[in-house]
Amino acid sequence: MNGEELRKKTSEGGIVYGTMISVGSNPRWTQTISGFGLDYVIVDPEHAPRSRSEVADYLAAFNYSGVVPIVRIPISASHSVTMYIDAGAQGILAPYCETVDQVKEVVAAARWRPLKGVLAERAVENNELPSEETREYLESRNKNNVCIIGIESVPAIENLEDILKVGGIDAIFVGPNDLTITLGIPDQYDHPDYEAALREIISKSKAAGVPVLIHHQTVSLTQKWLKEGARFVLYSSDARTMHNGYREEFGQIKTVGQELGGDSASDVGESQEVI
Numbered sequence: 001m002n003g004e005e006l007r008k009k010t011s012e013g014g015i016v017y018g019t020m021i022s023v024g025s026n027p028r029w030t031q032t033i034s035g036f037g038l039d040y041v042i043v044d045p046e047h048a049p050r051s052r053s054e055v056a057d058y059l060a061a062f063n064y065s066g067v068v069p070i071v072r073i074p075i076s077a078s079h080s081v082t083m084y085i086d087a088g089a090q091g092i093l094a095p096y097c098e099t100v101d102q103v104k105e106v107v108a109a110a111r112w113r114p115l116k117g118v119l120a121e122r123a124v125e126n127n128e129l130p131s132e133e134t135r136e137y138l139e140s141r142n143k144n145n146v147c148i149i150g151i152e153s154v155p156a157i158e159n160l161e162d163i164l165k166v167g168g169i170d171a172i173f174v175g176p177n178d179l180t181i182t183l184g185i186p187d188q189y190d191h192p193d194y195e196a197a198l199r200e201i202i203s204k205s206k207a208a209g210v211p212v213l214i215h216h217q218t219v220s221l222t223q224k225w226l227k228e229g230a231r232f233v234l235y236s237s238d239a240r241t242m243h244n245g246y247r248e249e250f251g252q253i254k255t256v257g258q259e260l261g262g263d264s265a266s267d268v269g270e271s272q273e274v275i
Contacts (some may be wrong), residue, residue, distance in 0.1 A: 091146025
């Protein structure tokens with residue numbers, strides 16, 4: 001799959017599956033990750049300390065894997081968008097967008113790069129390009145660029161209907177940790193206010209023909225919101241999944257070891273990663 005194929009599948013109501021890459025950085029990991037049956041990954045230099053060249057090497061390896069590499073950019077600005085697309089990303093996730101102007105800047109960079117300034121504004125606001133030849137050229141050049149907008153606060157939800165009127169958005173991303181904090185209910189993912197906010201986001205996005213991805217960290221929450229309409233599935237992260245997998249399997253092994261006189265099989269607990 002490439003970015004264009006992923007965009008087409010999600011726009012037609014299909015379900016795609018991916019995870020967040022929060023700690024992996026060596027390009028050799030891409031061979032392992034590409035065997036997990038994923039459609040895409042989101043590489044995260046927003047919260048993780050990764051250099052531009054390090055991300056570029058990782059993206060280059062993913063671009064030969066059949067898994068679509070998307071980057072969660074550090075800042076929702078045009079420079080960050082073009083920098084990571086130029087580095088090899090087949091899309092970007094722009095975090096914590098709250099205004100129409102922010103979204104227009106991101107979309108213009110993803111859809112119409114390398115246009116900048118007034119011409120980029122005309123393209124995204126009025127669908128006005130210098131010529132039809134320019135339009136065809138840029139549509140072809142940027143066809144793999146998946147453009148995901150992060151809605152992670154109460155003000156963002158309040159502006160969502162207007163944000164969704166900006167053409168060129170491929171998906172809406174919800175960051176549960178940030179959203180629950182702004183709702184005044186940190187990490188309470190079963191709270192009625194949080195669930196109401198997600199249903200509002202899904203409903204408004206569905207009406208605009210835009211799929212939603214919600215970055216939950218448990219299978220049960222991911223399944224629940226998949227059933228409720230979040231068809232662009234983003235589950236957990238490489239670090240968290242590895243932690244929980246080793247925790248479960250070594251827990252089973254240590255139980256037998258304890259029966260044979262070894263140390264007690266203490267539980268290391270769930271991963272505490274927050275991204």
